[in-house]
Amino acid sequence: MKIGIKKLHENEWLVHIGCAAVKMDQFSVALLNITLEHLLALEQGQSHSALKSYIKLGLRIKDLKGVECQKLLRALDNKDLLTLMLIANDSELNGIVIKNSGGILAKQFQADLKTAEQPSEGHAMSAIRRIVEKTFEMEALGQIEFVSSDTKYI
Numbered sequence: 001m002k003i004g005i006k007k008l009h010e011n012e013w014l015v016h017i018g019c020a021a022v023k024m025d026q027f028s029v030a031l032l033n034i035t036l037e038h039l040l041a042l043e044q045g046q047s048h049s050a051l052k053s054y055i056k057l058g059l060r061i062k063d064l065k066g067v068e069c070q071k072l073l074r075a076l077d078n079k080d081l082l083t084l085m086l087i088a089n090d091s092e093l094n095g096i097v098i099k100n101s102g103g104i105l106a107k108q109f110q111a112d113l114k115t116a117e118q119p120s121e122g123h124a125m126s127a128i129r130r131i132v133e134k135t136f137e138m139e140a141l142g143q144i145e146f147v148s149s150d151t152k153y154i
Helices: 026-043 050-063 066-075 078-088 091-099 103-115 121-140
Strands: 003-009 012-017 020-024
Touching (some): 012 026, 026 050, 050 066, 050 091, 050 121, 078 091, 078 103
Antiparallel strands (some): 012 020
16 A cells, blocks of 8 residues: 655645545644554564654654743643653753743752652653644644754745
8 A cells, every 4th residue: 555645735734545635734644654653663573652652743842942932831731741751751851841931830840850750651642642732733823833954934
C-alpha cells in the first residue's frame, strides 16, 4: 500500500492511503506519523514506544522563542507541564519552562522536580497528549509560530 502526504494550506494536508484521499490537519498528520512508525517497527520485529513519540512532539516547546513560549505555557495545565518535564528528563526543556513561567511558578516547578514521583505511563501519555494538542491548536490559530532554519518569509 502506498502512502503520500501533500501540503495544501498552512494547516491542511492531503493524505493518500492506497486509493483513498483524506484531508487532515497538522496534528492528525503527526498522530498518523506516530501510528505508521509504530506499525513499521512492529513489522520489523522491533519495539516502539508511542510515549517516546509524544515526548518528541512535546519537546517542540524548546523551538519556541520567548514570548511565544510564554503564551503557550500560560495556556497549558501546570500539572501536565510538570509531567512532561519529569518524563522527558530534559534539562534544556526544564530550563526553558522555568525561565518563561514567572517567579513563583518557577520555584514551584523546581521544588516539584526534586520531590515529585514519576507518573504512570498512562497518565503521562494523556498529559503529554493534551500539551501536544494545545500546541498544534495554537499554532493552527496563528497564536504561536515554530521558526526553524527552513522557515522563509516572502
